[in-house]
Amino acid sequence: MRTLPIGLVQHSCQEDRQANIDKSLQGIRQAAAQGARLVILQELHCGPYFCQTEDPALCNLAEPIPGPATEQFGALAKELNLVLVLSLFEKRAAGVYHNTAVVLENDGSIAGKYRKMHIPDDPGYYEKFYFTPGDLGFNPIQTSLGRLGVLVCWDQWYPEAARLMALAGAEILIYPTAIGFDPADSQAEQQRQRDAWITIQRSHAVANGIPVVAVNRVGFEADPSGQTAGARFWGHSFVAGGQGEILLQAGDQEDVLTLELDLDRSEQIRRIWPFLRDRRIDAYQDILKRVRD
Template identity: 70%
Template structure:
């Protein structure tokens, strides 16, 4: 029987308020339309609101410049893709420079003719491109035909260094995989960020909707607990019909949130457009990892089978 994690002391030891590493973060939760300019204006308004509230880091949702086009397969939709650097990184970079904030955006990247990625970009507060992450886990399910559009990422699980810390940026479907979160943590990430586009089939029962959303929240809070890291999640909202009529469409459920390194909720949104602004105490990761030393007790000598598809 494994021992229970040790209880944390009532107060961090040998720390003063001036030594705490506090980061104010913003999360923009918005609906999307088929008008790129309208979508970018909503993103801009959200970023400005977060910056006005003191945020130094702002996270946008997955593919925030367009509708979630992966509900069906059409070669014409590759026209939505853009180069990185390109128009969106220039737009977000100018905002980052003007407002003095770090911005995490999510784009449909055109890497080369016939080669496309689902890519998160990080703009430094001076407007420069600090780095990018290409989505590694690509779903292919009814209403989420992403394998048609996106090549799996090839940049690995490497945090992006910024003025506010090392950002472990992952994208949507990546959020279900503990391996991705763990590898970001092992590479020194200070925080995990998940731009997301996930919703219900409108035909699902209320009970099924609740199960899906609860599972989504729980798995990401578990990544916070298992790795002793804050988690920041931005999901879109609103109903987007399938233009081909193959299925009922997606009702994106929102519920963006920020959780601390013990999975505790710091801020939560509902199912409408919203901007969250809250403080994250980065020093708590150090405290929690001292109380619950999961990284110390990992049996790295016994995990070889994790690289197998299945143990037959």
């Protein structure tokens, strides 16, 4: 049996960048101490979720890749012999920025990166103002621990993204995330939103026969513009197995979770549920249309 010990680091964020990084570093060390060899961080873990408002000055938060964060986290990856999944605000060129996941190999080098493809633009989530849509496609990143299908947050709602990663050989789908409630919503509406978030990602695990890992932040973050009630990030980071079963789940507090995944199980699942075998690729042309008129 080929197993992969993984760790999930879920924490709140504040204005102090180094304080946030220190939380991530501490969480990584804790996960490593519990046996993890792959550790995954939440979306944009170096700072607050700044996309609640549109402010050109916030583009100063972006950094190059490689850059300060990959250097600092890379040193820890090498020290602890870990593969790490980071989520950074990438400065690619003057005025061109991406929401980028970076995978660091256990020698501290960059194994690969993924630029977020689906960019939301909703009240409190004005990401189109900051992020250029990704241009690296849906390609798994090869590491010493396996092929990682890394996507980011809003990507997690799209079955096409998960499918393309699986078709390209991803052994696990990974979603660094920053999603929360509008505090003004009712308890029932908040519950529906969180349940939908969990359900759609479990469905990707089922449809593709591979595990899914989602890592979300926690805590309340105010809207600097005062136009909304802010965001209360709901946490509930989780791991789903290849039949959609919940293997591990956090609550809404800061936490470090670890789990040993059986990567060979996907082969057995796909033999009894051969969805990939039975796909009608000759009949799916209309999927390339925005809508069918």
